[in-house]
Each structure stands twice: as structure tokens, then as C-alpha cells.
Amino acid sequence: MVELKTPAQIDAMRAAGRVVAAALTAVKKSATVGVSLRELDEVARDVLRSAGAVSLFDGYQPGFASSPFSGVICTSVNDGVLHGLPSDLHLADGDLLNVDCGASVDGWCADSATSFVVGTPRPEDLELIATTERALAAGIAAAVPGARLGDIGAAIGAVGKQAGVGTNLDFGGHGIGRRMHEEPHLPNGGRPGRGLKLRAGHVLAIEPWFWHGPGSAYVIDDDGWTLRSADHTRGAHAEHTVAITDNGPEILTLRE
Structure with missing residues (x-):
């Protein structure tokens, strides 16, 4: 069942979005x-703690994971792209880091991710990050009342x-x-005009992730979490929590 959120509930999610941002x-x-990476996790913990927020990741264990997640952020490096x-x-120097x-806050959630290069960037990494951000922007632009879920995936x-x-x-x-x-579930592909009809009050975490080159296969590390490209190409990930409103999409996790 897909739940519609009231304006008051979306306002509560804005508070969580500000903390995540x-x-x-x-x-x-x-x-x-x-x-x-552990030091960066402590930085994020301090932000959540000072805001009275609860991590959605720490202790989380979905069906594919062999153990609970240990951290408040995912830190995926280079050929890792998700769940690090x-x-x-x-x-x-030059590492491509994906952070989710x-x-x-008060029981309402927000989720967001960004990718960036540490130190001296490779031009191809900057282009991959820019492509992922363009795909996120295209998906958000398609998240309007009356559109279909497939329109978002198709745009991405x-x-x-x-x-x-x-x-x-x-x-x-x-x-x-x-x-x-x-x-x-919102795949990063699909056919326009298909799927759930979007209405004001739907809230979605829209999150494209890509690798260099055409490969699509992945492997999961022995830690049971970190997802890497099978051909070891580097990856990028971008995500925002987005509320669909009568005035169009609103990003709840917008960073300054």
C-alpha cells in the first residue's frame, strides 16, 4: 500500500531532511x-546526535544482508557505489566517495546521498558525478501530480x-x-506512462546510481554489504527525498 502524506506530515519530514542534509x-x-571512513561516520553521528535524530542505517538488516549495518552513513569508495x-x-588522493x-526525527524519515572526489579529481569521475546529478534532476522534474511512476524511472x-x-x-x-x-520501489529505468499514478502527498526517495562504462553486474564484499561493480569501474550515487505537491516536486533534503 502506498501511503499519502498530509501537509503536516510532510512538514515533519522536512525536519528530518534538514538533519540529513x-x-x-x-x-x-x-x-x-x-x-x-570511520572518522567520517563519527562526524555524521555527531550531527544526528546534536539534532536528536535517530539513524535509519545503524543496526538495519534487510533480507540480503548477513549482519546488521554498523554505521550511520554508507561510505562507498571508487568501484564501491552502494552500502559501503x-x-x-x-x-x-583522487578517491571517489559515495556517502548515503x-x-x-519524531518518527519521520529522510534519506539522501551524494558523491564527490577527495583531493585531485579525474575528469571522468567528475563527468560521472555530473551525469548522476543530471539523472536525479530529471527524475525529480518528472515527479509531478498526474504523472506515472514509470515517468521518473524513464527520465533517469x-x-x-x-x-x-x-x-x-x-x-x-x-x-x-x-x-x-x-x-x-522505483527502479532507475522503465517505460513512461506506466505504474502508479502520482498524487500530491506521495513522498519518494529518488536515487540514481551509475558506473563508468556499460557494465551492470555487481558483487557484494565479504562484509555482506558493500556493493561493487563486477568489472571494477568506479561508481557514483545521488539521492534526495522528494515530496510531490500540487505546486510540483519539493526536495526535502536540499543541501546548502
């Missing part, structure tokens, strides 16, 4: 050469196809509200 901003500022566990790995954060997929990047549909966006993962 602040955590990602603080992590990006702290992500310098030599810093460990914070560890003692120290960032090196989810939190709840079209950007990826035009750029020739690797796309996988196993993990994608999702509904969000009282729980981090609610119906519907």
Missing part, C-alpha cells in the same frame, strides 16, 4: 586525504543511456515516510 554537508567538509560499511580505510545518510534511465554509463535496476528509489523503505 546537514550530516552530508559536514561529512563532505571533513572528507580530506588521510581521513578514515564505514571502516578504518583512509581516503587517498538516513535519519528520522534516459540520462544514463545517453551518457553510456552502467545502470542496474536491482536497487533504486523507494517510498519513504514512517519507515525508510516503503512502497513503491
